[in-house]
Amino acid sequence: MGLNLNINRVIFSTLTKRVKWVDVPLTVSEILQIGGRAGRFGLYNEGYVTCMNKEDHTTLKEIFETNMRPPIGRRATLYPEKSHVHYVCENFPWLKFDDVLRSFVNPKQIDKDMEFSTPEMLEMISIASAIRDIPLSADDKYTFCSAPMRENNLDTLSFIQKWAVLVSQDQFVPLELDESTLAHLDLGKVETFHSIIQSYNYLRWRFPLFVDGHKCEHLLNKCAQIIQDEFDTLTLSNKEEYFRNTNLGTAVSDA
Known part of the structure; x- marks a missing residue:
């Protein structure tokens, strides 16, 4: 978040x-x-x-x-830590990991004057559903589910699912993205590309099997520059349109 x-x-x-x-x-x-x-x-x-x-x-x-x-008001938000999730997994081993996460979503009423709620955790649950049948420990699944990603993005989910399979098999996890494709993507796709790389960057500091650190940093910088350039272009276009509308309004008033 x-x-x-x-x-x-x-x-x-x-x-x-x-x-x-x-x-x-x-x-x-x-x-x-x-x-x-x-x-x-x-x-x-x-x-x-x-x-x-x-x-x-x-x-x-x-x-x-x-x-x-x-x-x-008297309302606060709680977020389950890894130890809380691990405790539920240990005591309810028949539950799938995504169902474990869902158990933390409902509001918790402590007394009539205080209510604690948990975030919807949509991103975490989406990842948990994608990797639910991959043989990873609860701790490792929690780590994967904590990776930053865009909600309900199937492209990102497919990458995370592939990475989880490789980790479960104790194999190296490469970053299989090509910089040359960035030149042909619109801003929305670049953001998806960036989200995938951010997730890889998050996980590489937690799993030594993620081996493309230098490539990851390079692509992160490249995506950030493209997004910044596009943002600057949008800002300039909005300013130009504003001044056009302002000049038009002045001309109409003068008339």
Whole structure:
């Protein structure tokens, strides 16, 4: 989720999310939570938030320009640690790993004044379902499920599934991606490409079998540069359109 990362910009590819195979709008709270990660921890002077679809831009701008009152309530979010998941796996060995993760999703009422909830963990559960029948330990499966990935992305899931099989067989895990394909991808596909490499980068620090560290770092930098260049182009286009509309409005008023 990027809670502890230094993030300069957040680009929404959509303002909806997939819930049980249906696209539903993100809530204002979810949009603020995701977009609010831009510029955290002080590494960057400012954080930038934008979106891919022009029709979403007005909605996004209105949300972030609205003065939000701080929420008042007695609700907190808990996230299961590896030890918690391991405990459930040990005591309920007949459960599949994705079912174990689902057991942590429902809200937990402690008393009438305090409620704890857990995140939906959609990404983790998606990975767990993909690797459920691969002979890995619960700890290793938890590590794979913690890899950063885009929700319900079949391309990324297929790579993680392949990597998990190789780890279960104690074989080296190469990064089978070709830099030359980047030149022919649109921004959405580049982001998917970047997500796959990020997942590989995360896992290579946890499994010595991931051997393409230098290639991984090179492709990460390459993807980041392409995304930055595209972002700069989009920003310039928006500025040019703004000034065109402003000049047109002035001309109409003068007339």
